Each structure stands twice: as C-alpha cells, then as structure tokens.
Amino acid sequence: MSRPAPIVVEAEALVPRAAEWLTEALTRALAGGGRCSIALSGGKTTGPIYRQLAGKDLPWERVDFYFADERCVPPDHPESNYLLAEETLLRPLGIKREQVHRMEGEREDRDAAARDYEALLPPVLDVVVLGMGEDGHTASLFPGGSELQEKERRVLAVVGPKPPPWRLTLTLPVLSGARQALFVVSGAGKRDAVRRVLAGEDLPSARIAQAVWIMDRAAAGQ
Template sequence: MGGRRIIVDAADYDRVAAEWIEARVEQSLQQAERCHLMLAGGGTPLSVYRLLAERDRLPWMRLTLFFGDERCVPPEHQASNYRAVKAALFPHGKPDELILYRMRGEDEPEQAARDYEGVLPAQLDILLLGIGEDGHTASLFPGSPALQEWQRRVVTVVGSKPPPRRLSVTPAVIRAARHLLMLAKGESKAEAVRRALQEGDVPSALADTGDWLMDRGAAQALPAEE
C-alpha cells in the first residue's frame, strides 16, 4: 500500500516537513527509549533542517542520527553531505547528548561501507529521502547494480553526478523503514516524481510506500486525485 501524497504551497513546505518529522519522532519515542532517524543529503532538505533548528523541538538526547548516503570526500569537503547537514541542523554546534554516525567518506570506500553497516539498526524508525531530476534517491542512480542489492545494507556506488564515488544505503534499508518521507520540491522534479509514482521505473519508486511531500511544482505531472 502506498503512503500519502502531501501537496502544499512552496511557502508552507518547510513547516509541513518539520511538523511531519517532529510528529514521527514523538510517535517513535512513545514506543521506544531512542528514535533512529536517517537524514537525506542534497539541497531540498537543508531548509527543512534549518527550520527544525529554529523550532528546537526535537529531544536530541533521545535521537540517534544516520545518513543515507555520502560522497567519498573528507567531512570538511564542500561536497560532503555531513558538512552541509551539520551546518543546517546544528548552526551552534552539535549537542553533546546527540548520537550521530556519519559515513566516513575519507576512508577506503568498501571498508567504510562495511563499517557503516555495523552501526545501522535492524530497522530505522524514520527515513528521509530526496529525489533527483533523474529519479535517483540516496545515491541509488538509474541502472546502478546497487538497486538489486537486498543482502548488503550499505554499498559503494558510482554516481552520474560528481563526485562520482559514493556510499549509499541499499533498497533493503529503504523498504524496512517504519516511517519514510520523500521530499520533492520544484518543477524540475516533476517528471521524476511522475515516473516514480506512476511508472515505478526509477530508483525513487523504492519509496512509494512512504509519504511524499511535494510542492505544486513537483506534483504538477501527476494526475489529479479524485
């Protein structure tokens, strides 16, 4: 069964995303002592993270954060997902009580992938994903052999965008998440959104069981819901 399609005006996008995350964290913490949250990289989530930082409503002492993908670069590199997310979510520095596991993009890639598999929980409580114009999600690009990987949970991949060498979670991680939110924003994502939700022929279709938060530009190629 598919998740909800949440279509909002661009002005409301970050607020709705932040409220979704806060609500799912609260729900998860009603059932367990800690909440395991995997963050998305890329451009769309950054403004959501900045708003979460401003709202300051998440109980960081009870969260464990993970990343869905990373470029094979050092953490201070301009292309690092960790660097961008940390600056947006923790502008005043990471809280001491927060547990965060970054993918070590500076290490030998295959070993870094194996090491990250070792810290992942059996199931994520919350998984955030973004969608590329080509329909990729995390660093699972169209045609990648990683799309057929259901035993490994983190693998090395070669992407179609620079820097090409990356680490990424696999379909096994995406499909297992308890709560999943796909973040799609802008007219340039409209065709990828349509293909994911209507044709199912791009990597982002792996998230079709989760909730999809779209602005009207990203949703414009979808048929109107009755």
C-alpha cells in the same frame, strides 16, 4: 503495499510542512520512552528543513543520527551531506558526538568504510529523510545501477553520474524497511520523475513504497 497519497503544498509551505511531519514522526518513534534513529539526506531543500527542525522541542538526547548516503569527500568539504547536517541541525541542537554516526566517505578503502557503517546501523531505522533527483534516483541509488538488485548488503560504495562520482549509500532493503520515510520534492525539474513514480514506473525512488511524499505544486504538476 499501497503508496500513501502525496501531500501537495504551495512552495512557501513545503519546508514548514516537512519539518512538521518529521517532528510528528520522531515523536511517534520516541513515544515508548526509548531511543530512536533518523537517517538524513543532503540536497538543496533539506538544509532549510533541518533549520526549522532544530527549533522543535523534542528530547533530542534520545535521537541517534545516521545518513542515507554520503559523497566520498572529507567531512568539511562543501559537498559533504554531513557538513550540511552539522551546520543546520546537529550544531544548533548541541547534539553530542556519540549520537552522530557519519559515513566516512573520505576513507581510501571505500568498501571497508561501507562495511563498517553496516555494523553501526540499527536493525531498523525509525525515520528516513529522502530527496529525489530529476532522473528518479534517491540516496545514491541511480536508475539502472547494479546496486538496485542488492538484497544482503546494507551499505555500498557506488559510482554516481555526477561529480564527485564515488558515494556511500544505504541500500534498498534498509530504506524500504524503515518504519517511517519521507520524500521532499520541489521544483518543476522534478515533475516528470514525480509523474513516472506515481504512474508506477520502476525508478529507485518508487521502490520505497511506504514513504510519504511532500511536494510543491511545481513538482506535482497536474
């Protein structure tokens, strides 16, 4: 699959452009009149995007919310991806509890939490929101990790290089199989990873071949 050409915008246009893309993606997924699914990610950029997305006029009662990854912390912890989504998107929209499927990262048995989340996932996710770290990781799939070779499991408990180390993450078969995927990347610190992905290096973020990339000029470089 050929990679879509990246969309490069000025820094101040990144958040509204990403929110617009997600609105269009959800509209496409909802066009048949049924339900659709979206998997959310954390990160500094996503909060402002979710706030703008919460202002969009969509049939939100037909959207089911999942997560691309989660730190193994309680849902009210400052590092929780769920808490970020709850504060910026889910609560402002008044989303019903039964529409939200969070990863239970606080559970002592992390493998059981991962397997239980596998049972909650739809066969295919309609929309996935992703970011990328300076090392090229996405979700909690890090360069060189054994989880990158996983073909069967859809959710894994993994150890990341930054605290808190333990995470739950969707695996590559789930992310690369999503109908629509968006990477949002900002800042000069991501420039080298962007260059490496676009040059075809085998970084985790490069494995999501169908994804559209929206980035600011600082991340895009030349």
